[in-house]
Amino acid sequence: MKGYIGEFEELVLLTIAALDEDAYGVAIKEDIEKRTDRSISIGALHSTITRLEEKGLIKSWLGDPTQERGGRRKRFFQLTNLGKSSLREMSCQSL
Numbered sequence: 001m002k003g004y005i006g007e008f009e010e011l012v013l014l015t016i017a018a019l020d021e022d023a024y025g026v027a028i029k030e031d032i033e034k035r036t037d038r039s040i041s042i043g044a045l046h047s048t049i050t051r052l053e054e055k056g057l058i059k060s061w062l063g064d065p066t067q068e069r070g071g072r073r074k075r076f077f078q079l080t081n082l083g084k085s086s087l088r089e090m091s092c093q094s095l
Contacts, residue, residue: 005057005086011036012048013087016058016077024063024074025049049077057083 005013015031016023029045052058059080062073079087 005055005090008044009048009052009057010087010090012045012052013057013079013083017079017084017087021076023077028077052083055082056080057086 011032012028015028015035019027019031025042025045028049029040029042032040032045049058049060053060057080058077060075060077063076065071065073
């Protein structure tokens, strides 16, 4: 694993895993806010997502353009095998 995984990074990883195919920026932000009852900035989320991608824990791709977004595309996120194994390691360490 490349480096330390912080609490917020772990929360983002868990949220991406839970949202599965619906894991994109706004959905991740809203899910975290709902589950933790705290507000997070989209900037903090994007910084964390960038770090997680650089560490090889998640990957992203652009979806199709949609009319509801004015023709813009959503960036979707998914755990990599390294991300999945990192979450497993973290859950075993907390037992």
